[in-house]
Amino acid sequence: MTTTATHTAAAPDTGHPGAVVSFENVTKSYGAVRAVDGLSFALHPGETVALLGPNGAGKSSTLDLLLGLRPADSGSVRLFGTTPREAIAAGRVGAMLQTGGLMEDVSVRELVTLACALHPRPYPVDEVLSRAGVAEIAGRMVNKLSGGQEQRVRFALATAGHNDLIVLDEPTTGMDVTSRQAFWATMREQAAAGRTVLFATHYLEEADAIADRVIVLNRGRVLADGTAAEIKAKAGARRIAFDLDGSCADETALRGLPHLTGYERHGDTVKLQSSDADATVHAVYALGLYPRNLEVAGLGLEQAFIALTEAEEADASC
Numbered sequence: 001m002t003t004t005a006t007h008t009a010a011a012p013d014t015g016h017p018g019a020v021v022s023f024e025n026v027t028k029s030y031g032a033v034r035a036v037d038g039l040s041f042a043l044h045p046g047e048t049v050a051l052l053g054p055n056g057a058g059k060s061s062t063l064d065l066l067l068g069l070r071p072a073d074s075g076s077v078r079l080f081g082t083t084p085r086e087a088i089a090a091g092r093v094g095a096m097l098q099t100g101g102l103m104e105d106v107s108v109r110e111l112v113t114l115a116c117a118l119h120p121r122p123y124p125v126d127e128v129l130s131r132a133g134v135a136e137i138a139g140r141m142v143n144k145l146s147g148g149q150e151q152r153v154r155f156a157l158a159t160a161g162h163n164d165l166i167v168l169d170e171p172t173t174g175m176d177v178t179s180r181q182a183f184w185a186t187m188r189e190q191a192a193a194g195r196t197v198l199f200a201t202h203y204l205e206e207a208d209a210i211a212d213r214v215i216v217l218n219r220g221r222v223l224a225d226g227t228a229a230e231i232k233a234k235a236g237a238r239r240i241a242f243d244l245d246g247s248c249a250d251e252t253a254l255r256g257l258p259h260l261t262g263y264e265r266h267g268d269t270v271k272l273q274s275s276d277a278d279a280t281v282h283a284v285y286a287l288g289l290y291p292r293n294l295e296v297a298g299l300g301l302e303q304a305f306i307a308l309t310e311a312e313e314a315d316a317s318c
């Protein structure tokens, strides 16, 4: 059975044999809003993949479809060549979502014990508690936890058993820096053990540091898909920064430099983004300026992400 609105009969996984996750031309609308728009991608064993996108890009909807929490309007969603429901029932998938409250009138240990009891291939409860960094608060009632502690309990629930795929929706939101580092160290161990990890995040530095592949979504479609380095290269632009030497620089002339895709000025410090840094720097000299502390560098993932999504928004509004 594919995950479609009509729950049609099982379709063979012809598109991406051996894939952990396979989306083929998947669409999902909420009324007039098309949250997922003909989305196709495949995830392979052992990959750690970040799902990036601006607010409303369709990340959570994609994860909901992937986990079978909502049916797709059309297209096929397969996990390990089966339906999401079958893969989850087989205990192959662990998920940590933003939505859904935790059971409240139980202790952390009781909740984790329940999750382990429900998993077909559970880890020992104490191992799950300590891996998620909640062993010290195991006796605490779930309704007394801070936001960051709650996140760590969600993480414990997602890793209560041996999963082949771990799906995380903004997992470190609300965690302090230490918890965040511990969280990602554990995720790295999970990935090193051959698990596939898919996480949606707004922390681009996490995607840059952790993911070996980044899928950028916008308007429910894949805007870019590759390593962080490939995404940065796709954005094309480079950063140029310099200080003016005190000479009077004409603001209009600076803003009119060729190939600019971004412009900022704070006093004598000018920060530019350019799709042809060499030509832009030549033009700076041609204005009669003598830039000091000149730096030309590639974009960070965050700037590349902004450049890509802004370019698509500009295209969409044309």
Ligand SMILES: Nc1ncnc2c1ncn2[C@@H]1O[C@H](COP(=O)(O)OP(=O)(O)OP(=O)(O)O)[C@@H](O)[C@H]1O
Pocket (backbone or CB within 6 Å): 030, 031, 033, 034, 035, 053, 054, 055, 056, 057, 058, 059, 060, 061, 062
């Ligand atoms: N249950 C729903 N009913 C109506 N519209 C919805 C529903 N869920 C999502 N949407 C809309 O679908 C689009 C995609 O939302 P989604 O939550 O998937 O995006 P997102 O990338 O996860 O966003 P964010 O980064 O803000 O969490 C948005 O326009 C959103 O308003």
